[in-house]
Amino acid sequence: MITDSLDLRVLYRKLxxxxxxxxxxxxxSKLEMILGAILTQNTSWKNVEKVIKNLKIKNLMTLENxxxxxxxxxxxxxxxxxxxxxxxxxxxxxxEIIIRDFKGDLELFLSQEDLYEKLIRISGIGRExxxxxILYAADKPVFVIDIYTLRILKRMxxxxxxxxxxxxxxQKLFYRSLKNDVSLFKEYHALLVLLGKQYCKKSPDCKHCxxxxxxxxxx
DNA sequence: CTCCAGGGGGCCA
DNA sequence: TGGCCCCATGGA
Numbered sequence: 001m002i003t004d005s006l007d008l009r010v011l012y013r014k015l016x017x018x019x020x021x022x023x024x025x026x027x028x029s030k031l032e033m034i035l036g037a038i039l040t041q042n043t044s045w046k047n048v049e050k051v052i053k054n055l056k057i058k059n060l061m062t063l064e065n066x067x068x069x070x071x072x073x074x075x076x077x078x079x080x081x082x083x084x085x086x087x088x089x090x091x092x093x094x095x096e097i098i099i100r101d102f103k104g105d106l107e108l109f110l111s112q113e114d115l116y117e118k119l120i121r122i123s124g125i126g127r128e129x130x131x132x133x134i135l136y137a138a139d140k141p142v143f144v145i146d147i148y149t150l151r152i153l154k155r156m157x158x159x160x161x162x163x164x165x166x167x168x169x170x171q172k173l174f175y176r177s178l179k180n181d182v183s184l185f186k187e188y189h190a191l192l193v194l195l196g197k198q199y200c201k202k203s204p205d206c207k208h209c210x211x212x213x214x215x216x217x218x219x
Numbered sequence: 220c221t222c223c224a225g226g227g228g229g230c231c232a
Numbered sequence: 233t234g235g236c237c238c239c240a241t242g243g244a
Contacts, residue, residue: 041226
């Protein structure tokens with residue numbers, strides 16, 4: 001088992017030099033970032049882009065308008081992102097908290113000391129979505145773990161399974177290896193997703209993978 | 220046709 | 233806790 005934290009620093013350097021800056025999260029506002037985080041749950045970003053574009057056209061990229069409309073109407077507007085009835089309710093759950101408990105002040109909500117606990121309490125926002133919001137909307141240094149990250153760590157030889165139960169375990173690996181830097185965490189997560197999408201898929205393309213020398217078994 | 224995507228919640232042992 | 237099932241569209 002590889003436990004040398006140097007590997008995770010080497011991985012970042014190699015990914016960064018190969019792929020370059022990713023400038024995540026791609027969103028025009030914090031609200032858009034948060035909606036994107038909910039909409040992309042187990043869903044391709046391509047579909048989410050369509051929905052975000054549609055929400056802007058329908059003038060629904062505001063807390064007030066999202067609060068006003070019915071679940072059914074919102075569900076119709078986000079149909080292309082899948083799980084649309086659930087996600088409509090999840091978005092409403094979030095919006096209702098901001099409107100009712102924070103007077104619609106999203107910045108005030110994001111500056112809460114116990115932001116993670118407040119986020120995780122909202123039905124439809126789990127660990128990954130909460131961490132994504134804290135990193136990319138509140139700009140606080142948490143390392144986001146997703147299925148790609150778990151898969152990459154596993155294939156590199158770490159004692160990690162592609163299962164949410166190893167979320168905290170995977171997070172600790174990065175915390176032990178890296179300095180607490182918001183920009184670094186933002187960029188690293190984006191690079192891991194990119195690597196996962198292009199080369200470290202379920203059926204991997206190790207032959208062309210830019211970091212295959214860090215992997216335990218190359219297929 | 221099948222597989223899977225920038226997850227989360229409910230239920231049950 | 234952890235395993236299983238459900239949610240659902242759209243692209244490859």
